Amino acid sequence: xxxxxxxxxxxxxxxxxxxxxxxxxxxxxxxxxxxxxxxxxxxxxxxxxxxxxxxxxxxxxxxxxxxxxxxxxxxxxxxxxxxxxxxxxxxxxxxxxxxxxxxxxxxxxxxxxxxxxxxxxxxxxxxxxxxxxxxxxxxxxxxxxxxxxxxxxxxxxxxxxxxxxxxxxxxxxxxxxxxxxxxxxxxxxxxxxxxxxxxxxxxxxxxxxxxxxxxxxxxxxxxxxxxxxxxxxxxxxxxxxxxxxxxxxxxxxxxxxxxxxxxxxxxxxxxxxxxxxxxxxxxxxxxxxxxxxxxxxxxxxxxxxxxxxxxxxxxxxxxxxxxxxxxxxxxxxxxxxxxxxxxxxxxxxxxxxxxxxxxxxxxxxxxxxxxxxxxxxxxxxxxxxxxxxxxxxxxxxxxxxxxxxxxxxxxxxxxxxxxxxxxxxxxxxxxxxxxxxxxxxxxxxxxxxxxxxxxxxxxxxxxxxxxxxxxxxxxxxxxxxxxxxxxxxxxxxxxxxxxxxxxxxxxxxxxxxxxxxxxxxxxxxxxxxxxxxxxxxxxxxxxxxxxxxxxxxxxxxxxxxx
Numbered sequence: 001x002x003x004x005x006x007x008x009x010x011x012x013x014x015x016x017x018x019x020x021x022x023x024x025x026x027x028x029x030x031x032x033x034x035x036x037x038x039x040x041x042x043x044x045x046x047x048x049x050x051x052x053x054x055x056x057x058x059x060x061x062x063x064x065x066x067x068x069x070x071x072x073x074x075x076x077x078x079x080x081x082x083x084x085x086x087x088x089x090x091x092x093x094x095x096x097x098x099x100x101x102x103x104x105x106x107x108x109x110x111x112x113x114x115x116x117x118x119x120x121x122x123x124x125x126x127x128x129x130x131x132x133x134x135x136x137x138x139x140x141x142x143x144x145x146x147x148x149x150x151x152x153x154x155x156x157x158x159x160x161x162x163x164x165x166x167x168x169x170x171x172x173x174x175x176x177x178x179x180x181x182x183x184x185x186x187x188x189x190x191x192x193x194x195x196x197x198x199x200x201x202x203x204x205x206x207x208x209x210x211x212x213x214x215x216x217x218x219x220x221x222x223x224x225x226x227x228x229x230x231x232x233x234x235x236x237x238x239x240x241x242x243x244x245x246x247x248x249x250x251x252x253x254x255x256x257x258x259x260x261x262x263x264x265x266x267x268x269x270x271x272x273x274x275x276x277x278x279x280x281x282x283x284x285x286x287x288x289x290x291x292x293x294x295x296x297x298x299x300x301x302x303x304x305x306x307x308x309x310x311x312x313x314x315x316x317x318x319x320x321x322x323x324x325x326x327x328x329x330x331x332x333x334x335x336x337x338x339x340x341x342x343x344x345x346x347x348x349x350x351x352x353x354x355x356x357x358x359x360x361x362x363x364x365x366x367x368x369x370x371x372x373x374x375x376x377x378x379x380x381x382x383x384x385x386x387x388x389x390x391x392x393x394x395x396x397x398x399x400x401x402x403x404x405x406x407x408x409x410x411x412x413x414x415x416x417x418x419x420x421x422x423x424x425x426x427x428x429x430x431x432x433x434x435x436x437x438x439x440x441x442x443x444x445x446x447x448x449x450x451x452x453x454x455x456x457x458x459x460x461x462x463x464x465x466x467x468x469x470x471x472x473x474x475x476x477x478x479x480x481x482x483x484x485x486x487x488x489x490x491x492x493x494x495x496x497x498x499x500x501x502x503x504x505x506x507x508x509x510x511x512x513x514x515x516x517x518x519x520x521x522x523x524x525x526x527x528x529x530x531x532x533x534x535x536x537x538x539x540x541x542x543x544x545x546x547x548x549x550x551x552x553x554x555x556x557x558x559x560x561x562x
Contacts, residue, residue: 001499002033002058004189004207008200009041012050012060016041018195018220019051021286021487027054028488032495034058035189037180039065039199061180065199068174071127079121083131084140086117090169091144094244095154108255111248119176119206127177132170138162145237153240161237168242172249175202187211191498194253197223198246201253208256214502215256216494220263220286221411222270224250251275258498261491263412264433282494286412287487290479293421296394297475305464306336308457309400309424311393312415315346319429320357322450323406324380328364329454331379334461338379339404340389342396358382397422401467402460407431408447416442420478425470427456437482441474 005011011022026034034057040046043066053060075083093111122128131137141162145154157165180186180203192204193216207213224246234242254260254276261282262268268283290297308327312318320341330337345354361380383390390396397403403419403426410432417437419426426442428434435444443460445452460467480486510516 001190001495002035002188003029003495004186004192004204004213005034005036006038006192006194006200006203007036008039008065008196008198009045010038010195012036012038012053012057013040013045014048014051015045021220022195023051024287024289024484025488025491026057028484029492029495030054030056032056032492035186036060037186037203038062039175042066061185063175063178063180065171065174068129068170068177070133071129071177073125073127073130075125075131079125080136082117082121083128084136086114086121087131087137088140088144089114090118091141092147093248094241095141095144095147095150097149097151108248108251112252115176115205115249115252116209118173119181119209122177123181123210128173129170129177132166132173137170138166141166145241151240151244153237157237157241158235161235164234164238165241168238169245172199172245173202175199176206178203181206181210183211186213189213190502191216191495193218193495196221197250197253202249205253205256214258214498215253216259216261216498217253217257218261218263218284219267219271222262222267222274224274225270247274254280258501259494261494265436266433267411282490284487284490284494285482286414287484288414288417288421288478288482290421290483292392293394293397293418296398297421297423299398303398303401303424304338305401306334306338306461307400308337308339308402308404309342309397309419310339310404310406311342311396311419312405313346313350314341314343314354314357315350316353317407317409319406319408319448320353321360322448322453323404324357324360324364325450326406326453326457327380329451330457330461331365333454333458337457337461338381340381340383340396340399342383342385342390342399344384354382393418394422397424400424401464402427402457404453404457405429405434406447406453410434413437417478417482420474420482423471423475425460425467426474427453427460429453438474439477441470441477 005022005026007018007022010016010018011026013019036057036059038060040062043064046062046064050060089110093107093114096107118128144150145157145162186192186203186207187210189207190213192207192213194201194204195218197217197219201215201217204213204215204217208215251274254271254274257280259282260271260276260280261284262271263284263286265283268281271281272278310320310323314320323339327337327339341357345351361378365378365380367378385393385396390399397419401424403416403424405413405416405426405428407413407429408431412433413428416426416428416434420437420441426438428438428442428444429447430444431447438444443456445456460470
C-alpha cells in the first residue's frame with residue numbers, strides 16, 4: 001500500500017525528532033511504498049541535508065514551518081468575507097468560556113468548521129499567510145476577546161498579547177496553505193501516518209477532509225503536554241488562548257483519526273485526557289536496534305564492580321546534581337565507588353549545566369591521593385562517546401556495574417532500554433515511562449531524593465548475584481518488547497487494520513458504465529504484476545458515472561458477474 005508519512009522537524013532530515021524511528025520504520029517495511037511530507041523547523045536543519053533514503057520512498061515533499069514568505073494573494077470581496085467568517089468562528093471558539101457538555105460539542109464543531117473553512121479558502125485562493133498576518137485578523141481576534149461571555153484571561157488580553165497569539169496562529173496554520181492537497185498528492189495515498197500531533201497532523205486532517213484518506217497518529221510525546229510545559233513564561237492571556245487552540249486541535253485530530261498510537265502508557269493516559277477515544281488507542285513501544293549491544297549483553301566479562309554509569313544528554317532535567325549528592329552518600333558506605341557521567345551537553349543551557357556539575361563534583365570530592373607518593377584523583381569523571389574510554393555507546397554501558405537514571409522529567413527512557421540490552425542492573429527515578437519499561441527488572445526510587453537513590457545503589461553494589469539476575473531479566477525483557485522488529489511488525493498490522501476498515505474512496509467502472517467491486521485494492525499502488533482491463537474511475541460523490549483517469553482493475557469479471 002502507499003503510506004503518506006507526515007513529519008515535523010525530523011525525517012528525512014539528519015537532525016530533529018523521531019528521525020531514527022521513522023528511518024527504521026520505512027526500511028523495515030519494504031513491502032510498502034512511502035511518500036514523505038516533511039515540515040522543517042529551521043534553516044540550519046534544511047542545510048544539514050537528508051538521511052540516505054531507501055528505494056521504497058517514492059516521493060519527498062518538504063515545506064518550511066519556521067518561515068513563510070508573503071504569498072502575494074489579494075482577496076476579493078467574497079474571499080475577504082469568507083476569511084472573516086471562518087477566522088471569526090475560530091477566534092470565538094478560542095475565547096469562549098467553558099461550556100456544558102452539549103454546548104462544548106457545539107464549540108468543537110464550530111472550531112472544526114472554521115478550520116476546514118480556512119483550508120478550503122487557502123485551496124481556492126492560493127494561500128492564507130497574508131490574511132493571517134493582516135490587521136484584520138488581529139482586530140477579529142480582539143473582538144472575540146472583548147465579546148460577552150469570553151474567558152476572563154481573554155478579556156484581559158492587551159495588544160502585545162493579541163499580536164503574540166495572532167503570530168502563533170499564523171505559524172501553526174501554515175500547513176493549510178501548502179499545495180499538497182491534490183489527487184496526485186495526499187489524495188493518492190492509502191493511509192496518512194502523522195508521526196506527531198500539532199502541525200504535522202494538519203495535512204492529514206485536510207487529506208481526510210478533501211479525499212477521505214484515513215489517518216493514523218503516532219505520538220511518543222503528546223504535543224498538547226509539550227505545549228503546557230513550554231509556555232510557562234508567556235503572559236496569562238497568551239497561555240490561555242493558545243492552550244484552548246492546541247486542545248481543540250488535538251481533540252479534532254484524535255476524533256478524525258482511525259487509530260492513535262503512543263509509545264508508552266504515560267503518553268496514552270495523556271492522549272485519553274486530551275480527548276482521544278479509548279477504543280482507538282494502541283500502545284506500540286519504540287524500537288531500538290539491539291544488534292549494537294549484543295556483544296556486551298552476551299558477554300560474561302564483569303564490569304568494574306564499584307563503578308556507576310550515567311549515559312545520556314546533559315541538561316537540567318536529568319538532575320545530575322541529585323546524583324552527585326547521592327554519590328557522596330554512597331561513598332560513606334562504599335568508599336571505592338566511582339561515577340562515570342558519559343554524554344554531551346544539549347545546547348547552551350546544557351553547557352552551563354555541565355559547568356555547574358563539574359564545579360559541584362570538585363567541591364564534593366576534592367582530589368585526594370591514597371598515599372604521599374600518588375597523584376590525587378576525583379571519583380567523578382565526565383566523558384563523551386567516542387573518547388578513549390568509551391569509543392562506542394555499548395562501551396559506555398559496559399563500563400559500569402550499575403546504570404543510573406536520575407531524571408526529574410522523562411518521556412520514553414531510551415538510555416534505560418539500551419542499558420537493559422547490555423544486561424545491566426539499573427537504578428532509576430519514577431518519572432515518565434520508567435516503571436513501564438523496567439517492569440520488575442530494576443530498582444525505582446522517587447525523583448529528587450538523593451538519599452533514596454544512594455540506598456538503592458548501595459544495595460546493588462553489595463549484592464553482585466542480585467545484579468546479575470536483574471541484568472539478565474532486563475535484557476530478556478528488552479529483547480521481547482523494545483526491538484525494531486516488534487515495532488515495524490506492529491505498524492504493519494496497524495496499516496492493514498486501517499485499510500481493511502476503510503470504505504472505498506473511488507468507484508471504478510467498466511466499459512459499460514457498471515461498477516467493478518474491489519477493483520482498486522491497496523496493493524494496486526505497488527509497482528509489479530497487477531494488470532487487467534482498462535476501467536474508468538469516478539470520484540465518490542460525483543454526478544452520475546462521469547469518466548476520469550483510467551485505472552486498471554486487478555480482475556476481469558464475466559458478463560454474468562457484472
